[in-house]
Amino acid sequence: MLDNLLDSSYAGLPPAFFTRLMPTPLPAPYLVAGSAAAAALIDLDPALLANTEVIAILTGNRVAPDAMPLAAVYSGHQFGVWAGQLGDGRAILLGEIAGANGSFELQLKGAGATPYSRGGDGRAVLRSSIREFLCSEAMAALGIPTSRALAIVGSDQGVLRETLESAAVVSRMAASFVRFGSFEHWYYNDKMADLKVLADYVIARNYPQLAQEDHPYQALLAEVTRRTAHTIANWQAVGFMHGVMNTDNMSILGLTLDYGPFGFMEAFDPDHICNHTDQQGRYAYAMQPQIGHWNCHALAQALLPLIGTAEAAQQALDTYPIEFAGKMDELLHGKLGLSTQQGGDAALFDAMFVLMKENHVDFTLFFRTLGDLQLHLADDAVLAADAALRDLFIDRPAFDAWAVQYRSRLRAENSVDATRRLAMHAVNPKYVLRNYLAQIAIEKAQNKDFSGVTQLLAVLQHPYDEQPGSEHYAALPPDWASHLAVSCSS
Numbered sequence: 001m002l003d004n005l006l007d008s009s010y011a012g013l014p015p016a017f018f019t020r021l022m023p024t025p026l027p028a029p030y031l032v033a034g035s036a037a038a039a040a041l042i043d044l045d046p047a048l049l050a051n052t053e054v055i056a057i058l059t060g061n062r063v064a065p066d067a068m069p070l071a072a073v074y075s076g077h078q079f080g081v082w083a084g085q086l087g088d089g090r091a092i093l094l095g096e097i098a099g100a101n102g103s104f105e106l107q108l109k110g111a112g113a114t115p116y117s118r119g120g121d122g123r124a125v126l127r128s129s130i131r132e133f134l135c136s137e138a139m140a141a142l143g144i145p146t147s148r149a150l151a152i153v154g155s156d157q158g159v160l161r162e163t164l165e166s167a168a169v170v171s172r173m174a175a176s177f178v179r180f181g182s183f184e185h186w187y188y189n190d191k192m193a194d195l196k197v198l199a200d201y202v203i204a205r206n207y208p209q210l211a212q213e214d215h216p217y218q219a220l221l222a223e224v225t226r227r228t229a230h231t232i233a234n235w236q237a238v239g240f241m242h243g244v245m246n247t248d249n250m251s252i253l254g255l256t257l258d259y260g261p262f263g264f265m266e267a268f269d270p271d272h273i274c275n276h277t278d279q280q281g282r283y284a285y286a287m288q289p290q291i292g293h294w295n296c297h298a299l300a301q302a303l304l305p306l307i308g309t310a311e312a313a314q315q316a317l318d319t320y321p322i323e324f325a326g327k328m329d330e331l332l333h334g335k336l337g338l339s340t341q342q343g344g345d346a347a348l349f350d351a352m353f354v355l356m357k358e359n360h361v362d363f364t365l366f367f368r369t370l371g372d373l374q375l376h377l378a379d380d381a382v383l384a385a386d387a388a389l390r391d392l393f394i395d396r397p398a399f400d401a402w403a404v405q406y407r408s409r410l411r412a413e414n415s416v417d418a419t420r421r422l423a424m425h426a427v428n429p430k431y432v433l434r435n436y437l438a439q440i441a442i443e444k445a446q447n448k449d450f451s452g453v454t455q456l457l458a459v460l461q462h463p464y465d466e467q468p469g470s471e472h473y474a475a476l477p478p479d480w481a482s483h484l485a486v487s488c489s490s
Helices: 036-041 046-050 052-059 126-141 180-188 192-206 208-212 216-238 285-307 310-317 319-335 345-359 363-370 379-385 396-412 417-425 435-445 451-460 479-483
Strands: 018-020 030-034 070-072 075-078 081-085 091-099 102-109 148-160 164-174
Touching: 030 036, 030 046, 030 126, 030 451, 036 046, 036 126, 036 148, 046 052, 052 148, 052 164, 075 180, 081 180, 126 148, 126 164, 126 435, 126 451, 180 192, 180 285, 192 208, 192 216, 192 285, 208 216, 216 285, 216 310, 216 319, 285 310, 285 319, 310 319, 319 345, 319 417, 345 396, 363 417, 379 396, 435 451, 435 479
Parallel strands: none
Antiparallel strands: 018 070, 030 148, 070 091, 075 081, 091 102, 102 164, 148 164
């Protein structure tokens, strides 16, 4: 029952890297939801998540034996501007737990104020905690690198945001919560010895293969850059928007980290901004690949004293556009069921996205339905067979014209409908965490009905399966959903 939770390896770093402190207890905590899939990673029986002692640990009301909690310091660029010292303002690292799937740090988000809270209360609210919990587990099921969420524990204690809300704590898991901003902190404070300590720690713990490289710090930058490029390509491929791609929210492992005002693309618009706070659109969907590269440059600047030369750092950074483009191309071919690469593919993709934008086509529904397209049809049967696809478009003749090109491309590689359908449905999810679905679950939970959270989690953990009886979770958003706004406030 989490009694194997030990002091984290991060706690072995010098004292300046963190502050030791205990979480702030919450009164009368109760389990809102737990993830059996996350529990399995640490060999924890998911039934134990409802145990009162485990709930106490996951609230911060009790500290497991041998665990010495801490909050880490880091800095970062926020919306492109240097923000100085930040740190775990409402997250406390309980310790480390090993399972058959490796070692994970267990962190409580919303466990009370820390020295890095910058005047905040260190609490999280039920609303944002449900969103983070569901999206962490949804992204994992989509196969996208992410931190995990073990459970949400709630309390009736009030937390003042725009209105009075109830408090909650999310227990998060990751192999490491070190961020780009962790390196920036030491660089901008001119603490090069500490910078080296952190780099050596990350290499030894997370990238041991790099220790044998002739230039391990350059190799570290190159590997983090590669992972970041691949993760963001995966975001683009499922229409995910992070919303706050600050350098303090960028994982040194290439994980999707710190879920706040995220969103999944619905009516396709490459300029869509999911974060109401982001007035300039810095983190719009189409900007994410560029911002990922920018953030890697910020990391390179921080690592420069260890790498040695700007040329060596740039060489590592040059992998980003190559890796992103290669991964994106691979993912798009998979999404369209293309098993070979041919000369006109880029033009086919571009025309598709233009058409989707002009017709405000639902991103997830389009790619999922595209898998049902039939190739060998008589001319007079095409329109009827394509009805479900055509109905997604305002300009149906424009879709028909693109579909002619697509079918021609499929014939060029002798595509087989049944085989292609299976392959496309394995990479194009039917179910994603639409904001309105999260909102419905949140409103139920705010009335102490947590069934909406558990039912939605069950669906999202199998996003590629048909799941008969759950089709309403894949439906177009209702009209009221267009008024939902998500911001950095939580």
